[in-house]
Amino acid sequence: MTQALPDFDDVKAAASRIASKAVHTPLLNHPALDERVGGRVFIKPEGLQRTGSFKFRGAFNALSQFTPEQRKAGVVAFSSGNHAQGIAEAARILQMPATIVMPTDAPEVKKQGVIARGAALKLYDRETESREEISEAIAAETGATVIPSYDHPHIMAGQGTCGLEIFETLAGLDVQADQLACCLGGGGLISGIGLAAKALSPKTALYGVEPDGFEDHKLSLQAGARLPSPRKSGSICDALLTPMPGELTFALNKKQLTDVAVVTDDEAMAAVRFAFETLKLVVEPGGAVALASILTGKVDAKDRTTVIVLTGGNIDPAVMAQAIRA
Amino acid sequence: MTQALPDFDDVKAAASRIASKAVHTPLLNHPALDERVGGRVFIKPEGLQRTGSFKFRGAFNALSQFTPEQRKAGVVAFSSGNHAQGIAEAARILQMPATIVMPTDAPEVKKQGVIARGAALKLYDRETESREEISEAIAAETGATVIPSYDHPHIMAGQGTCGLEIFETLAGLDVQADQLACCLGGGGLISGIGLAAKALSPKTALYGVEPDGFEDHKLSLQAGARLPSPRKSGSICDALLTPMPGELTFALNKKQLTDVAVVTDDEAMAAVRFAFETLKLVVEPGGAVALASILTGKVDAKDRTTVIVLTGGNIDPAVMAQAIRA
Numbered sequence: 001m002t003q004a005l006p007d008f009d010d011v012k013a014a015a016s017r018i019a020s021k022a023v024h025t026p027l028l029n030h031p032a033l034d035e036r037v038g039g040r041v042f043i044k045p046e047g048l049q050r051t052g053s054f055k056f057r058g059a060f061n062a063l064s065q066f067t068p069e070q071r072k073a074g075v076v077a078f079s080s081g082n083h084a085q086g087i088a089e090a091a092r093i094l095q096m097p098a099t100i101v102m103p104t105d106a107p108e109v110k111k112q113g114v115i116a117r118g119a120a121l122k123l124y125d126r127e128t129e130s131r132e133e134i135s136e137a138i139a140a141e142t143g144a145t146v147i148p149s150y151d152h153p154h155i156m157a158g159q160g161t162c163g164l165e166i167f168e169t170l171a172g173l174d175v176q177a178d179q180l181a182c183c184l185g186g187g188g189l190i191s192g193i194g195l196a197a198k199a200l201s202p203k204t205a206l207y208g209v210e211p212d213g214f215e216d217h218k219l220s221l222q223a224g225a226r227l228p229s230p231r232k233s234g235s236i237c238d239a240l241l242t243p244m245p246g247e248l249t250f251a252l253n254k255k256q257l258t259d260v261a262v263v264t265d266d267e268a269m270a271a272v273r274f275a276f277e278t279l280k281l282v283v284e285p286g287g288a289v290a291l292a293s294i295l296t297g298k299v300d301a302k303d304r305t306t307v308i309v310l311t312g313g314n315i316d317p318a319v320m321a322q323a324i325r326a
Numbered sequence: 327m328t329q330a331l332p333d334f335d336d337v338k339a340a341a342s343r344i345a346s347k348a349v350h351t352p353l354l355n356h357p358a359l360d361e362r363v364g365g366r367v368f369i370k371p372e373g374l375q376r377t378g379s380f381k382f383r384g385a386f387n388a389l390s391q392f393t394p395e396q397r398k399a400g401v402v403a404f405s406s407g408n409h410a411q412g413i414a415e416a417a418r419i420l421q422m423p424a425t426i427v428m429p430t431d432a433p434e435v436k437k438q439g440v441i442a443r444g445a446a447l448k449l450y451d452r453e454t455e456s457r458e459e460i461s462e463a464i465a466a467e468t469g470a471t472v473i474p475s476y477d478h479p480h481i482m483a484g485q486g487t488c489g490l491e492i493f494e495t496l497a498g499l500d501v502q503a504d505q506l507a508c509c510l511g512g513g514g515l516i517s518g519i520g521l522a523a524k525a526l527s528p529k530t531a532l533y534g535v536e537p538d539g540f541e542d543h544k545l546s547l548q549a550g551a552r553l554p555s556p557r558k559s560g561s562i563c564d565a566l567l568t569p570m571p572g573e574l575t576f577a578l579n580k581k582q583l584t585d586v587a588v589v590t591d592d593e594a595m596a597a598v599r600f601a602f603e604t605l606k607l608v609v610e611p612g613g614a615v616a617l618a619s620i621l622t623g624k625v626d627a628k629d630r631t632t633v634i635v636l637t638g639g640n641i642d643p644a645v646m647a648q649a650i651r652a
Contacts, residue, residue, distance in 0.1 A: 026352035030376070048605070087371060277435070280609075281607065316651040317647075317651060320647075320650060325647075
């Protein structure tokens with residue numbers, strides 16, 4: 001079935017639904033970053049969110065709308081890791097069973113986070129197996145509901161609460177953002193942020209940022225139709241390795257995005273290091289690409305007011321040690 | 327000369343003085359920390375402050391009150407590192423010369439931070455040389471003003487703005503904190519926070535936290551008079567290795583502190599790791615001792631509302647790698 005696209009009212013409803021469980025993350029400013037890029041930058045640090053990424057927003061919004069029968073049968077989710085954490089945590093809070101389908105090469109810290117929250121973990125090979133098929137098989141067997149990581153109206157509306165917080169906070173400061181940069185995997189977060197931006201700050205240009213080799217949204221926007229990523233695996237930005245834009249997310253993103261920037265793994269890792277050294281925030285590579293986009297000038301922040309979303313902080317210690325090595 | 331003790335009016339005046347240059351750091355809450363300690367915890371993350379620690383508050387408050395003649399001759403400061411960053415940055419902003427006297431074993435990242443801000447760096451041996459004498463000699467030669475790292479009313483009032491922000495934010499949330507835990511080196515920060523607490527939240531108990539071997543404040547409070555630390559060097563908590571409580575800071579702290587907890591290096595490093603894994607904040611060992619105090623139960627946070635101040639994030643990459651090693 002084709003599902004309806006979410007709208008701004010859905011984002012506001014999601015905000016009410018998650019208010020007592022999600023963290024209202026702050027909007028930070030750091031003079032050293034402002035000096036570095038020559039503009040004014042506001043940082044939305046979603047690593048400070050419950051489960052260490054924005055994903056809890058959409059997960060809790062989706063699961064809290066389950067019927068009593070659905071709650072009893074539980075949820076199945078496939079995810080490179082952060083959606084998995086969000087679903088496992090939301091299921092724990094709502095006391096429903098959860099099975100998480102994750103790639104074998106997902107960071108250990110993300111696998112452990114799922115197990116620690118009491119969810120069942122099912123691993124698959126990113127190159128040879130289909131996570132969708134595995135998930136559907138589990139759902140067919142158990143009656144559980146599949147909640148995809150981005151292409152679902154409740155997920156998109158839930159992630160949109162991140163944008164709602166950003167633009168409400170900026171309005172309180174009497175600040176108008178010229179542009180916002182946010183990492184782009186399946187496009188759930190930026191599609192939801194776009195709904196909030198269109199309603200609350202329509203002059204703010206929205207930039208997605210993708211890792212090199214996984215620029216499916218960039219290619220799709222250029223073609224005007226959904227196209228796959230050139231690669232399937234192999235980037236350090238594990239959170240952003242989606243095969244193709246979602247049907248629903250692309251329907252919004254093709255209208256709402258101004259452009260997409262592409263950054264390399266080295267640029268992402270340099271941004272992880274900058275966040276460690278200067279911002280004192282723990283950010284995973286995939287969560288650092290928006291920061292990378294302004295540090296490299298691929299999104300030009302000079303003499304502008306820019307919002308960047310640092311989407312997650314679930315980084316393996318070994319990767320962190322590699323990023324900060326002198 | 328004996329200087330007058332600062333009061334709450336001085337803290338409020340400092341807040342106005344630093345408002346356009348310092349970061350108003352957020353007050354964070356993390357469900358996983360609340361669950362872990364069984365209480366409600368508010369986190370004041372001063373690593374997000376300009377220069378990566380609260381020290382900029384006092385430094386800018388002090389330097390911005392220099393006379394034109396003093397500005398021209400500049401400032402001298404001795405510091406294990408974070409006060410040095412704060413003074414160097416404040417001097418850079420106010421365009422005055424600065425000389426920083428630092429111990430040879432200070433973290434490299436802190437030495438580099440001073441140099442990068444254009445200040446002159448003078449190293450000394452923590453075991454054999456007197457930083458006070460070296461600083462006074464420089465001051466005598468150049469006419470510069472010595473600004474000590476804690477025992478100065480303008481420094482104490484400036485650090486107090488951290489407490490002012492905490493209690494104003496809590497009042498806005500209609501929350502009364504039962505207790506506040508904060509690391510304790512020379513005692514400048516907690517003495518200033520105490521001024522704010524006494525005025526805005528007099529029922530909040532104040533706990534200092536010192537590293538094992540450097541519990542000069544704990545011993546001094548027990549004796550009712552200033553006593554030196556048992557040790558002079560050798561803790562991972564480089565920010566807290568002061569030889570003795572300050573005259574002014576102790577005069578306030580002996581009235582304002584409820585008690586002092588003492589944590590080991592291992593407990594501090596475990597807190598650095600918890601901040602990395604769960605809070606997604608970069609915290610240096612000395613800045614993590616208040617977190618360590620509630621994680622260990624040395625300050626009991628169960629069924630209480632506790633504020634902890636994470637005072638800084640200037641940690642060498644090698645120490646961070648050590649803390650987060652699996």
